[in-house]
Amino acid sequence: MIVYRPFLHDRKEAYLVENYPKMLNDIEAFYIVQNRLLEFGKMAENTPENHGLKRTKSERLYNGSRVSRHGSSFLEVAAVENFTWWNPTIVIFGKNTIPQIADQLAAVKAKSVLLVYGGKAIFKNGVYLQVTEALTKKGIAFPELGGVKSNPTIDKVREGVARVKASPVDAVVPVGGGSVFDTAKTIAAGAFYKGDPWDFFEGKSSELQRALPIFGVLTASATATEVNNIAVVSNPEKEAKTSFNSPFIFPCVSIVDPSVQTSLPEEQTVNGGIDIMAHAMERLFDGAEGAGLMDAQGYAIVKSMMELIPELRMNPENYDARAQYAWAASLAHNGSLSCGRGTKGDFSSHKLGHSLSLLFGVPHGASLAVMMPAWARYLYESNPVPFARFAEAVFGVEEGSDEERALEGIERLESFYRSIGAPTTLRELKIGEADIERVAKNAAAFAPFGVFKSLTADDILEIYKLAY
Numbered sequence: 001m002i003v004y005r006p007f008l009h010d011r012k013e014a015y016l017v018e019n020y021p022k023m024l025n026d027i028e029a030f031y032i033v034q035n036r037l038l039e040f041g042k043m044a045e046n047t048p049e050n051h052g053l054k055r056t057k058s059e060r061l062y063n064g065s066r067v068s069r070h071g072s073s074f075l076e077v078a079a080v081e082n083f084t085w086w087n088p089t090i091v092i093f094g095k096n097t098i099p100q101i102a103d104q105l106a107a108v109k110a111k112s113v114l115l116v117y118g119g120k121a122i123f124k125n126g127v128y129l130q131v132t133e134a135l136t137k138k139g140i141a142f143p144e145l146g147g148v149k150s151n152p153t154i155d156k157v158r159e160g161v162a163r164v165k166a167s168p169v170d171a172v173v174p175v176g177g178g179s180v181f182d183t184a185k186t187i188a189a190g191a192f193y194k195g196d197p198w199d200f201f202e203g204k205s206s207e208l209q210r211a212l213p214i215f216g217v218l219t220a221s222a223t224a225t226e227v228n229n230i231a232v233v234s235n236p237e238k239e240a241k242t243s244f245n246s247p248f249i250f251p252c253v254s255i256v257d258p259s260v261q262t263s264l265p266e267e268q269t270v271n272g273g274i275d276i277m278a279h280a281m282e283r284l285f286d287g288a289e290g291a292g293l294m295d296a297q298g299y300a301i302v303k304s305m306m307e308l309i310p311e312l313r314m315n316p317e318n319y320d321a322r323a324q325y326a327w328a329a330s331l332a333h334n335g336s337l338s339c340g341r342g343t344k345g346d347f348s349s350h351k352l353g354h355s356l357s358l359l360f361g362v363p364h365g366a367s368l369a370v371m372m373p374a375w376a377r378y379l380y381e382s383n384p385v386p387f388a389r390f391a392e393a394v395f396g397v398e399e400g401s402d403e404e405r406a407l408e409g410i411e412r413l414e415s416f417y418r419s420i421g422a423p424t425t426l427r428e429l430k431i432g433e434a435d436i437e438r439v440a441k442n443a444a445a446f447a448p449f450g451v452f453k454s455l456t457a458d459d460i461l462e463i464y465k466l467a468y
């Protein structure tokens, strides 16, 4: 299959980078696609429909309405903002799909790729062997960059960027979970960038004009990095863990074989599941009116995870449960749940959680199990309707006022987290009361942030206190 063939007619030569070795036709075509993405990305931001027909803030929010039942009709909640949605990633999903990574690379005539991975897991579960045998069969060279850790750091990215600048490759191939993908995506972006890749995380990703193509094999589902344009990386020297996004870091191809995830440790399945739920809820709780269909998609992801996580704790080898979990992960954060929402989500809980991961090494999912309920408790009274609807749709809470149902929903969410062995307080994470100010200060470096409520440094401190 020649993936990028429709774009071959364009001005190929104009997009080759100075000093970068001449690439073969199909790789050149990739850069033409990238240019299209860049143009389209800019266009999408600026199309009149994205600036016209906007509802005023009071029209967009639930303001004043006490008719908060999510109801049986999709017509009851229906405020669909204009949107532009595009996602260029090809997903190849299912059992025994991993060797197809080599077919896909061969289709674009890649001769050499940087293989990026973490620790021992891919050697134990046979994925390393599957990938390298397939690449060898197709005659594709694969210099390796192993040792990516969870909560990946910018040092590893810099190492990878130096490698691909010194010995150019045709593509970057992450084989692993979210940390490996995010490292590889940032290396891909850094390959053509003259400065330090940390610049992307400080607002300079808009300067990117291209990146190396990314062809990945996912071995742990959660973050949806396999289908989105986001990378999250830490910089311990600057005490920062943050993300950047760019149209150039959408993977071209992501292979997802859920059967290799059956050997994941239970804790990772739990934490990944909490992350997936958070990605759906952060759209539902963004203060926008939303629409029946879009909200129902979010509720369905949350409800499915509430069945799948307990099932996979009991029966980690249940393939069909693994497969639904894996696809829920991709759906929750591929951008489609933001469609039609005026505010496109409120990711404050992620930002609050990142400081816990950075300073105390808390796993991403665990940080969300603690911070999301605390965040919700802090502000639900200002606008209980989305929380009340959630309580009704997900937990069947039908009795009481909006405020009462909202709080009941938050409490049930916390007890679900506890039921799967997740922490819900800072205390359980062994973070002392004396540490709260330091964590709050770290998170407040990005303040104000948030859409449902714009959080100031004072708000952030109060939320961490609530989480204690």
Ligand SMILES: [Fe+2]
Pocket (backbone or CB within 6 Å): 223, 275, 278, 279, 350, 364
């Ligand atoms: Fe996440």
